[in-house]
Amino acid sequence: MAELRLEHIYKTYKGEVEAVKDLNLTVQDGEFLALLGPSGCGKTSTLRMIVGLEDITSGEMYIGNRLVNRLEPNQRNVALAFETYALYPPLSVFENIAFCLRARSIPKTEIGQRVRRVADMLDITDILDRKPAELGGGQKQRVSLARALVRDPDVFLMDEPLSHLDAAQRSHMRVELKRLHAQTGRTTILVTHDQLEAVAMAQRIAVMNFGVLQQVGSFDEIYNHPVNEFVAGFIGEPPMNFLPVTPVREAEKLHLAAVDGSFRILLTDALKTRVERSGAQKIDLGIRPIHMEVVEDEGDNTVDATVVTFESLGEEGQLAATVGTSTVLVVTSPWLRLDRGDAVRLRLRSERLHLFDAATQAAI
Amino acid sequence: MEENIRPPLAVRARPWLIALPALLVLIGILYPFLTAIYYSLTAYAFNRPGSVDTFVGLRNYTRMFTHEDFLYSTYITFAYALLSTGIQLSIGLIVAMLLNRDSRLAKIFTPTLIFPMMIAPVIGTLIWKMMMQPSVGILNPMLNAVGLPSLQWAAVPETALFSVVLVDVWMFTPFAALILLAGLRSFPSAPFEAARVDGASFWFTFRNLTLPMLTPFIIIVVVFRLMDSLKMFDIIFAMTEGGPGNTLMTYQLTAYRTGIQFQRLAQGLPYAILLYIIIYITSMYLIKAWGRAQRRAAGY
Numbered sequence: 001m002a003e004l005r006l007e008h009i010y011k012t013y014k015g016e017v018e019a020v021k022d023l024n025l026t027v028q029d030g031e032f033l034a035l036l037g038p039s040g041c042g043k044t045s046t047l048r049m050i051v052g053l054e055d056i057t058s059g060e061m062y063i064g065n066r067l068v069n070r071l072e073p074n075q076r077n078v079a080l081a082f083e084t085y086a087l088y089p090p091l092s093v094f095e096n097i098a099f100c101l102r103a104r105s106i107p108k109t110e111i112g113q114r115v116r117r118v119a120d121m122l123d124i125t126d127i128l129d130r131k132p133a134e135l136g137g138g139q140k141q142r143v144s145l146a147r148a149l150v151r152d153p154d155v156f157l158m159d160e161p162l163s164h165l166d167a168a169q170r171s172h173m174r175v176e177l178k179r180l181h182a183q184t185g186r187t188t189i190l191v192t193h194d195q196l197e198a199v200a201m202a203q204r205i206a207v208m209n210f211g212v213l214q215q216v217g218s219f220d221e222i223y224n225h226p227v228n229e230f231v232a233g234f235i236g237e238p239p240m241n242f243l244p245v246t247p248v249r250e251a252e253k254l255h256l257a258a259v260d261g262s263f264r265i266l267l268t269d270a271l272k273t274r275v276e277r278s279g280a281q282k283i284d285l286g287i288r289p290i291h292m293e294v295v296e297d298e299g300d301n302t303v304d305a306t307v308v309t310f311e312s313l314g315e316e317g318q319l320a321a322t323v324g325t326s327t328v329l330v331v332t333s334p335w336l337r338l339d340r341g342d343a344v345r346l347r348l349r350s351e352r353l354h355l356f357d358a359a360t361q362a363a364i
Numbered sequence: 365m366e367e368n369i370r371p372p373l374a375v376r377a378r379p380w381l382i383a384l385p386a387l388l389v390l391i392g393i394l395y396p397f398l399t400a401i402y403y404s405l406t407a408y409a410f411n412r413p414g415s416v417d418t419f420v421g422l423r424n425y426t427r428m429f430t431h432e433d434f435l436y437s438t439y440i441t442f443a444y445a446l447l448s449t450g451i452q453l454s455i456g457l458i459v460a461m462l463l464n465r466d467s468r469l470a471k472i473f474t475p476t477l478i479f480p481m482m483i484a485p486v487i488g489t490l491i492w493k494m495m496m497q498p499s500v501g502i503l504n505p506m507l508n509a510v511g512l513p514s515l516q517w518a519a520v521p522e523t524a525l526f527s528v529v530l531v532d533v534w535m536f537t538p539f540a541a542l543i544l545l546a547g548l549r550s551f552p553s554a555p556f557e558a559a560r561v562d563g564a565s566f567w568f569t570f571r572n573l574t575l576p577m578l579t580p581f582i583i584i585v586v587v588f589r590l591m592d593s594l595k596m597f598d599i600i601f602a603m604t605e606g607g608p609g610n611t612l613m614t615y616q617l618t619a620y621r622t623g624i625q626f627q628r629l630a631q632g633l634p635y636a637i638l639l640y641i642i643i644y645i646t647s648m649y650l651i652k653a654w655g656r657a658q659r660r661a662a663g664y
Contacts, residue, residue, distance in 0.1 A: 051561055052561070053560065053561070078561070082554050084552075085554075087558075088555050089663030090577055090661055095572075099564065100562035133663035147562070
């Protein structure tokens with residue numbers, strides 16, 4: 001068990017592709033961290049550098065205060081559960097799990113004990129004699145986890161471990177993985193593009209995009225206080241709505257007026273000082289679909305909109321509506337009766353507004 | 365009326381046309397084969413007219429099995445086949461492993477593997493024969509240059525087998541290397557990365573992962589090379605015609621010398637038929653093993 005520390009890590013591939021840029025990240029001993037981002041954001045490159053399958057272009061990486069840049073994968077004592085499982089096809093499940101122990105010349109009796117213990121933990125004792133091709137996706141997944149866990153790694157990495165499972169297995173494995181982490185207390189890194197997985201399992205989430213670490217924090221931090229528009233738009237389902245606005249001062253009050261002139265809302269004092277301090281001239285107003293509601297009466301923080309589509313999804317309704325030239329998505333009650341072209345009034349919850357400088361995309 | 369509803373000729377002829385290739389195969393392969401078996405039971409000799417009608421039963425076979433040179437002939441047939449196949453497999457495996465990397469050198473060397481296979485075996489052998497010529501060939505000076513004594517190569521019984529196996533190895537190792545390289549290239553990279561993370565040494569990975577996954581390809585090489593070298597004729601004939609003495613008289617060479625050169629066809633045929641049976645049984649066995657190995661490599 002150990003702390004993992006990445007300092008100014010860069011990864012540049014042949015042909016000048018910068019996969020990871022100036023990555024600084026510390027994963028505490030025993031922590032469960034999710035590395036979250038869209039495909040091609042550099043999360044898998046980061047993972048492969050931690051494991052040692054990929055050279056680090058520059059920067060320093062420490063596992064338990066030991067510089068590991070130049071160490072081969074086998075000297076780092078990290079374990080990786082591959083996205084494609086990467087089971088050894090000619091070997092039985094038992095041999096697959098025992099592979100790393102045999103490679104280290106651990107006595108046979110001990111190998112048997114350790115394999116059985118981890119097989120027990122993952123509930124795969126009944127398939128130890130089978131070959132990989134005879135297993136289902138969920139079973140392969142467990143074998144690959146067992147193989148990674150059997151050797152007491154300092155850091156345990158999982159690359160999209162649930163992406164090839166069906167929905168039922170997925171929610172089951174989410175619980176399992178969380179239980180495994182609680183049981184073993186290992187430093188664990190989960191690489192995923194699925195925010196639900198990250199939120200469900202990890203204690204902290206690191207969001208990456210275009211090779212750059214955007215924000216690290218608990219779900220609460222990144223959901224409620226996203227540092228920029230990318231994080232705000234990437235976390236949350238359905239995604240956050242953005243409306244382009246400009247600040248307008250009127251008699252000591254600060255309003256935000258839509259660039260297309262369709263609405264104007266009054267800012268609270270707290271937001272007012274933040275906008276004034278930032279000096280931003282163009283602002284993207286972010287509001288999550290669940291923080292808007294359809295209202296009858298006119299009031300503060302309301303905007304007029306026209307219905308594009310309304311779907312009742314059983315437990316909730318989803319309304320797509322145009323506000324001026326922008327389209328917003330609103331989560332509503334499923335019992336509304338709305339048709340295309342209907343005029344509606346939407347209220348934005350003022351304490352839930354997110355403001356971003358349109359020029360830098362950074363939160364204000 | 366009856367004639368009117370008969371299908372047109374093209375339709376009626378279709379089954380025959382479909383069966384035609386099989387018919388040709390039957391004529392082209394089975395007929396000579398059965399004729400050969402029949403002739404082997406007669407006293408057929410080219411220089412004795414009418415001898416084809418003299419039925420002698422299994423006498424030619426008894427003669428073959430009891431011939432004083434039969435055991436030696438068996439030994440040399442198998443020695444040649446096993447030695448050349450074994451060496452080709454080993455060197456081919458090493459070459460394939462060396463070429464299985466993403467380097468410029470590998471890219472340059474891989475196509476050159478084809479060169480020895482582009483030359484007709486007889487021509488290649490004749491060139492080797494010239495190089496091996498004890499007094500004017502180029503090989504002895506090369507041996508001397510590195511401090512080794514000159515060899516008499518195929519001219520003396522001691523090194524004759526070595527000389528022909530060397531040519532066979534030169535000619536067909538690239539075949540083994542190419543098949544094995546294709547096998548290595550077809551492997552998914554993930555299990556090998558997993559083995560690296562698991563801390564397996566090169567040899568451990570080779571024994572436990574590479575070799576079992578490569579076995580189907582190894583068997584393919586063995587099937588082709590073993591069948592081919594058991595019945596090898598070109599290299600041995602072009603090099604020494606089976607000599608010196610009877611040093612390199614394999615089944616194939618004996619069948620040719622007895623049946624064609626000495627014109628006693630019926631006495632030569634049993635060697636060819638025995639060779640056929642050996643090759644048939646071996647390849648059947650190997651093909652079965654190939655199926656098993658393939659299932660194992662695929663993870664069943």
